[in-house]
Structures are given as C-alpha cells and as structure tokens.
Amino acid sequence: GAVVSQHPSWVICKSGTSVKIECRSLDFQATTMFWYRQFPKQSLMLMATSNEGSKATYEQGVEKDKFLINHASLTLSTLTVTSAHPEDSSFYICSALDPFNTGLDGYTFGSGTRLTVV
C-alpha cells in the first residue's frame, strides 16, 4: 500500500531556531498533503492543506508566517516551524492523499515528528 515517510521522527531545538520536517510519499504521487498537530492526549488538529505547485491553505488560527509549508514536488512536502518557542512543542504528523485510491486507503499518515523546543 501507499507509504509516507516523515523525518525526523523527533527533534529537540533551542527556542528561537527553525525546524524543518519532511514528508515524502514513497510509492505514489501526492498532489495534496495535510499537516496536523497533536498535543498530548488531544486530537489531531488540521493545520494546513499543502498543494503541489501552489500555496498552502491554512486553517483558521494557524499562523502562515510561522508554519511555512512548501510542496515543491509531487512526492515531497515540508513544514518549517520558524522561530520555535516552547509552546510549539507538539507531535506533527503529515498525511497524503493517493489520488488513485480515494477509497478505503485514500489517506496515509507519516510516522510523525515529536518536536521539543527548549
């Protein structure tokens, strides 16, 4: 089935620095990818929809200048957390839509990135 690779799996950074998270579709082309954030014991909150070759669509309340999303190819989307602060510490997960399999397995999730800002 469709596989999405997400890196890094965990990262610790200093407050004020930027962190880039990559999400790759390994065996299919993903024109659309989604980025979620999950705080401990909470649900996955959709942050933005990433479309290949165009600007990302951000959900209400998500700062587009802080969470930069780039989807430059059909297999790669990146999320950059700029000027990270401790409150940005969270579990970030990407999800990709296989355009040829919008049925049962339409969405595939990456393994997630646990970001800790110190």
Added chain:
Amino acid sequence: GQSLEQPSEVTAVEGAIVQINCTYQTSGFYGLSWYQQHDGGAPTFLSYNALDGLEETGRFSSFLSRSDSYGYLLLQELQMKDSASYFCAVRDRTGGFKTIFGAGTRLFVKA
C-alpha cells in the same frame, strides 16, 4: 465548519465487545473514517464508510447512517493490545477533501 462528538473514554474487558459512537456535523460530508492510535505513535487507518451500512474488517466493524449523521466502530473479541485511542474522522469534500478528526475515545481493555 465541522464538528464531531465521541465519548472520551471507554473501559471493557478482554474478549468483550465494545461500541464507540460518533456523531458529526459537516456541510460537505463525503465519508467517515476510523483510526487507531497507540501512545506515541501515528494514527493507523481502520475503516471507512461512504455509504450507509456496516463494513466489516476482521474483528472491527464500522457503521454509518448519513441521515442521522451518526456512525460507530464496533470492536469484537477485545484484546489487551486494543487499548488505544480511537478517532472518528469526517472526510469533507470542501477544501480538498480534508479529514477532520474527532477528539478521540480512549479505550482501556482490562484482563
């Protein structure tokens, strides 16, 4: 916008059957999915319903009633490893078929 409601916690014993309900509100409903997530892990897909009725996949079944904006996940022959969080999620055709998750139901399976 979209909203989903599901119980926050459910406790059951090994071998039992448990049903996790989900009600939703959305303007562009396309389908209802269920995901399992163990602590520290990523969500894994369990089931998807686009049409009314019951879908069965091994020990797990999922039901959808679009007229009632309601669905449930049925877990049979519970095992300890089924202890996890279960999320219902609505696939919405507006905004590129994005998936919106419910708050999750934490299932505790006891011996």
